[in-house]
Amino acid sequence: MSSAPEPLHRALGLTDAELGDIRNVLGREPNHLELALYGVMWSEHCSYKSSRMHLRRLPTEAPHVLVGPGENAGVIDAGDGIAVAIRIESHNHPSAIEPYQGAATGVGGILRDVFTMGARPLCVMDPLFFGELTDARQRWLVEGVVSGISGYGNSVGVPTIGGELTFDDCYASNPLVNVLCAGALPTERLVLGVASGVGNLAVLLGSSTGRDGIGGVSVLASAGFAGDDGAASLDDAKRPSVQVGDPYEEKRLIEACLALLDGGYVVGIQDLGGAGIVCATSETAARGGVGMDVDVTAIPLREPRMVPYEIMTSESQERMLAIITPENWPAVAALCAKWEVRASVVGHVVEPVVRQDGTSVGMLRVRDGFDGEVLAEVPAKSLADEAPLYDRPRRRPADLDAIRADDPTDDEPVGSPNDDLLALLVDPAWVYRQYDSQLFLNTVVGPGRDAALLRLAGPGLPHSERGIAISTDSNPRWCALDPRAGTALTVAESAANLACVGATAKAVVNCLNFGNPEHPEVMWQLSESIDGMAEACNGLGLPVIGGNVSLYNESGGSDIDPTPVVGLLGVVDSLVAPPPGWNWREGDAVVLVGTRRAVGDQAHPLGGTRWATGRGRRGGRVPRFDAVTLAGAIDFVAAEIARVCAGGTSDVTAVHDVSGGGLAAALAEMVAVTGVGVDVVELTGHGELFSEFPGRFVMATSDVEAFSVRAGAAGVPVASLGVVGGGRLRIGTMVDLAVGDITVRRRGALEVALALD
Amino acid sequence: MTRIGVVVFPGSNCEYDAASGVTQLGAQAEFVWHSSTDLSGFDGIILPGGFAHGDYLRPGALARFSPVMEAVGRFAADGRPVLGICNGFQVLTEAGLLPGALQKNRGLTFLCQPTTLIVESTNSVLTSAATVGQELVIPINHFSGAYTCDDATLHQLEANGQVVLRYKDNPNGSRDDIAGVANVAGNVVGLMPHPERAMSTLLGSADGRVLLEGFVGAYVAVR
Amino acid sequence: MNYRVIVEVTLREGIADPEGATIERALPALGFTGVTNVHAGKSFRLDVEATDESAALERATALAERLLSNPVIENATARLGKAGE
Amino acid sequence: MNYRVIVEVTLREGIADPEGATIERALPALGFTGVTNVHAGKSFRLDVEATDESAALERATALAERLLSNPVIENATARLGKAGE
């Protein structure tokens, strides 16, 4: 025994001040179990204590929003009696330690957030960030994470329809694995995670509870890695936090829960994610304004000799908590038996306690048997909603001006544009080929294009001809230079992706991956980024309906670049024909739609582009976000493509927005996919080749006059780029490449980098 | 109306898609839970794709012990149409209703991609409406799709015309590019590609129709 | 009595083993030379209730052959576990 | 000399084993009663060139721990194969 043991509350991740708060709430000293409950529920991961005051600045309302942030998933009314639920989350630290299981359980967790709302999960997307693949450990992580998502997502029966893939040294010790899920439900089936009705039962569904993941939220997700090599530096104490996913259990759980909801047996339902049973019981009770008695001995265990603290906080996967009336118990038990899902009554909804001052408060009571000893008794709301809020110090990085001044736009020497372009081309097909992207027969545009587009259909949904489109996007290179503009532009780029499949953006979810919030620079980045997102969402008329904040993405004291990931959900009102995609044809005219020059002081800014960072230039300025200009082009393109989707005639034969790799990469990608070349006019230097500011589209048309008239009427600039045809990509005097070279290089880039070739 | 039973094991996930495929062709589809032992009244049975029993142990290894499989065996022995798609194919081989086995793909990764199939024989309930040599673009979606068998079995398959579909560009290391096989009578067929995913150009291909049309129409011939 | 049994499932001679081959190919780059003939298989551990060792082995062998392996491509062997295995 | 080594990879104590649990749950319905504690793992067979048995085992153990398993959730053990194994 060491002479000065660490006080228990600190070992549980609570500060001395937080201990004081707990004493105030209880009016007494907490016992060990109570302290442990606060430790997990007040962790950064569960309570958002560092970010919550900033998140309030995001716009969250619109007429079509049915459920905004705060619930398990955001929900919008997509029309035709169908609601769409969507959520994104991170599973970063678990994936750094055990990439397969970390990513797999990430998929499992996000699915539960969505079917908790009564929605059938219809798709998954996976934005991924790793270090450079020259490092063998990164290759191991990539293969593990991708096979984990593949292994779990395919087996659980939800198609993975897109994502992102970014390689940058800042993620070498701290990879990011974000997972988005969207699902749909008949609007009238919407359910919330609320416990109500005194006397109702809390039923635990799914897996038994083991020691896996104990302290996951407080130990793993709310602290950085000490060393700089992730797993190797991870001490043994963190190892039990590794969980193994069971997609088969989850699949049966989904079917059983949806059947319970269809049967009308459920008053409220809530998934068990971080912080396990204590989280689900305290949140449902807090939302319902009731108390909850939980019997720890009623919880089926997988391991012997587990103590109440372990049982209450375990993060064992594939579990749900349903609140039902006692009369429905036989029906619930029978349905669960059919799906071979274990169901146990573990709690009772009880009256709130009336205090001396007349106020009533719902208590979470942990008992040893329903009539047994009370092991813990705390106000449910204090766990779920009353964690301290921190306005942590923020500081603009001292070196930011110097970094911004080091702008590659004007002085970075030009290499061979041919070689530069080839080096930028990466086809992520090796990743998404491993995902079932077609299940449910909805996938009109799968992974590999600008946004994924699905028919809005599924088992149990009313008939609809609508479609939904989703794109996930991020730009840490910009956000490192200017988190505010970078985040705003990321939202715009995502909206541009949706426009390419004819969809109008309706809602935003986000996953804010940042470093250690105790570093003032990180808090400044987070705050700026949120302001940028608010600016973009206000400017484009988009509500934020959910999100997730992942902090402590640091290793050995160094933080990742700010990485806000946005997921945009859009709707196509009539989807009876596929959008044109990238499929231009010989003889089509190619045009650039949208402003040809960035708004601001530089026509073709290169700060933060893949071209510049690929040459080691990470400084520079970021283009300005200008909502009016961006929205003009995006809305025009969305309308043009929506007409095609609705089955209308159109001269538009192809569309692709300009993003990573710039205009040159957009053209090369269209060449690679069609196998047909293009002859493009001279552009204004490598700036115009590789600049990445959004709101520009490469489009092909069989009737350029008619197209230009429509664009003119919409007030959107159109510039003629050239004509489709031949076997080469030519851009003025700068680029001249054979179609075959582009295709082969792009197709093999990832496998070569992964050393699989 | 033709009644097709679509068997649902816990862990199946393509049952809705398979049902949608045959209903689009005018048949009636009904789900059959894996504990059922009665298949009377059905004109054909589909074992759909997915991960029956989680694919734990091996794809199909636990599913073949599901109670319904005895009934499927009798249904097949009566000469009536049985179709296994992807996981359903794996179940049929594990159950011994089709020869061979399906191993992990050559590249050891899951593969979801379009493939071009060549119709090798029209002597089966699946390929009866197609023509020999016809090329069909139909997606695959599997981890364990490499068809494997010993030399003697392969010999027999070839001699009897039991190889019904081959890959044009073998994606997974299947022996002799085999994508689908039938039993000797031609009433039991399994294939790794998903014809039900190729029913409409909105989703990329309608080439699966000719296969499912053959299957839905097959019961007439059998009767 | 409960007996701990270990079942090993290997691919039959002549059946392609892409997993083993892939590992073997990857080894030299990782600094492992002189390793050949790599084969990947599966193992299972289970407790079998039986009156004696040979009865336990017999039951486990039946289980291994009927369920744990696919005789079309795999061989299965069962052995009694040593103490602590 | 070439030594045949057999590596077995099992999940560490306390790590959930859904495959083993699913197989175990299925057994009674298949007519196998009295079988408990089913755990699924992997096995590898390889030939290791080394000067003697203990050197072979040592190299195989390093390989097993570094490549064939993830020590965060798995244990790997190497043993020398018997004749014919």
Ligand SMILES: Nc1ncnc2c1ncn2[C@@H]1O[C@H](COP(=O)(O)OP(=O)(O)O)[C@@H](O)[C@H]1O
């Ligand atoms: N990790 C991944 N998983 C699935 N699909 C991916 C992944 N990474 C990229 N993709 C897909 O590849 C395509 C190109 O991605 P990206 O270059 O990020 O597109 P954009 O620049 O249009 O945002 C998209 O369709 C995307 O969904």
Ligand SMILES: [Mg+2]
């Ligand atoms: Mg795009």
